[in-house]
Amino acid sequence: MNDFIPDPIRQGIARGWRIVDAARIEADQTLEADVVIVGSGAGGGVTAEILALAGLKVVIVEEGALRSSNDFKMREADAYPSLYQESAARQTLDKGIKILQGRTVGGSTTVNWTSSFRTPPSTLDYWRTRFGLDGFDAEAMAPWFETMEARLHIGDWQAAPNENNALLKRGADKLGIPSGLIRRNVNGCWNLGYCGMGCPTNAKQSMLVTTIPSALDHGALLVTRARAERFAIKGEDVEELLCTGLQADGVAPNGRLLRLRAKHFVVAGGAINSPALLLRSNAPDPHALLGKRTFLHPTLISAGIFPQRVDAYAGAPQTVYSDHFLHTAPIDGPLGYKLEAPPLHPVLLSTTMNGFGADHAAMMRQFPHIQGMLALLRDGFHEASPGGSVQLKDGAAVLDYPLNDFLWDGARRALLTMAEIQFAAGASAVRPAHESARAYTSWNEAQRAIAELPQALHMTRVASAHVMGGCTMAGDARLGVVAPNGRYRELANLSVHDGSLFPTSIGANPQLSIYGLTARLASGLAEDLTGQPAPRPGA
Known part of the structure; x- marks a missing residue:
């Protein structure tokens, strides 16, 4: 089937996209950019396109591999090991909750089920009253949701439900x-039903076939199979990101070191991985908030x-x-x-x-x-529902979520x-x-x-595909490590642009919430870094 479907990834590579597969490099490397973005999912993908369109030199680093429609065979045995965190077997610390998260270029947007909801107004109101996020009400966010809905073909599904x-x-x-x-978020969907294994027809408008190709067409560099280990921090600035190259299996290190240097860094590895990276980096956290308030929609x-x-x-x-x-x-x-x-x-x-x-x-x-x-x-709206906390176990991220x-x-x-x-x-x-x-x-x-x-615990089966929080955004430094403009409060040149910003869960599938929020934050960042109005995504 795939032989008859154009492959935008192969076409882009033929056009000369700049891609470094860290599994294939033979020596340590140092790369420089205006902005380094960690993660290529909903937050990282949106940010990469906006910053690249603004003329900034962008490097996107992704722990997973670059796959395309020609790799998506509609088989679970192929998809889970190659496209998901821990082969779709990620769990909470006590093994009480199974967690599905993407680990590939496009992140979870490559493997999700395409459900697209705006952040519920009641959630935004709660964030305003409890976390000081003024200016993030439904009316203020509507233009950003509209922009991303147009960019990603988000609309009513015309076929009858199965x-x-x-x-x-x-x-x-x-x-x-x-x-x-x-x-x-589909365009020309074949109504197959295998979205969770990667879309074999490129109908799903994931970051893999929308914002990442756009960013690469505008000069961005994509680094794959590279694990972001830690930031080197000096005073109030991040000097560089240290990454470990991975072997072809995308798991074991290959002994190669990548140093990524930039004027600004954006963390967009998703809840669990984003706070874990900052914890490994010993990022300043005066109120001990980092990794706390991580939510799952159990x-x-x-x-x-x-x-x-x-x-x-x-x-x-x-x-x-x-x-x-x-x-x-x-x-x-x-x-x-x-x-x-x-x-x-x-x-x-x-x-x-x-x-x-x-x-x-x-x-x-x-x-x-x-x-x-x-x-x-x-979860996250009651004192008896504080969520979980991201911790490090031998340097690896793990979520403790008591039930x-x-x-x-x-x-x-x-x-x-x-x-x-x-x-x-x-x-x-x-x-x-x-x-x-x-x-x-x-x-x-x-x-x-x-x-x-x-x-x-271990009696009731609990799962989740929605991970949120851990790098809470709030108007008050005592409530969140990230300010309302997306900047990490204690580091001058670091932002966070993903679902880890959410102060609570949202009560809806989170991808559109991440798209809208990070489009707003990335546009502000582009204006700060260039002094020019930010371009519209998809322009």
Whole structure:
């Protein structure tokens, strides 16, 4: 199939893009630029394009490899080791939460499911009142969201929802629960459903096929398979970034050192990796805030078994949602949750659901008839929901995210809600992702059983694909290490441009929030560094 689809990465390389693959260099190197950007995901990609369009000499450094549509074979066995952090097996310190994050050029935008939501106004209001982020209300952010929506073809999905998503709407409608349709960042989508393995048709408007190519066409240099180890700091300035070259596997060091020097540095490695880099660098942190307040939208899973085929792997992965249970309590009250339907693929399903031996095999034989539902808990708005903290373990990043009774209360309510919706949609059985759960054949049975399930570490299956916080942006230095202009407060030539800036989780899939926020911050940075108005992304 890929032989008939133009490959913008191969075309760009043929045009003369400047790329250094650190896995292939034979000696240490020193590179210089106006700006070095660490990370090529949502924050780094947007920043790279804006700064390159402004005429600045930009270097983008990425730990993962450069892949393209010709590498995306729609196979989990290929995608997870090559495109995800820790082969899609990243976990919290206590192994209580499985975390999916991208690790490739384009970051998580290359492997996400294209769901695009603006930051909810209630979240922005909370940031203003609790973290002093004046001027970041919905009205002020709207032009930046509009800019990035136009740049990345974010719009309503025209096709009908696949059966996996239609069942969420059908069950919600029957119970009188309002739902909505999810906007997607796609252009010419083939409706395949394999977005999480890299888009083989280049329809997904990820950083891999939009902002990174634009930046490279405007003279930026891309460094791949290079691990950002630490900043060399002198006084209030970062002097250089020290990176380790990696072997072809993208994991083991190859013994080569890269020194990246610049007038300004931008950290955009994503929550977990960004605070970890600053921690390894011993960045000044007078209020001990770095790495704290890291949030996940801890996610609960429910599998509904239906008489008809669902084929949850086929078709646009996420097109229906419900925010009803985000609005049934105050934002700083008991944990609310967003409902969505995830795509299901064999490895993802089999490693997420509980069960062993014959029981697990029997469940997997029902794979074509399984509908998946997710509940994303909105963490960070209550004193009992402080999030986690990024720590270093032998220099590597790890997230400690304790699970407490406040969270378990939200988990139980979410599991009950999902089971009720699935039965209302016509499920013959519902199986919550919990070690003690089995397939329940009626809502009454499920209601009684879920009410009694012990909500505890390693019992309830919890996952996340949304990592936020750790480098909190706030109006007050006592609340955040980053100022409202994106500058790291204690270092004159360092900015942070990614989801680690969020003071809380946001209660929505975060990519558009990162796009809009970093477009604003990068435009301000471009004006500061050049003295000229910032160009519009995509110009």
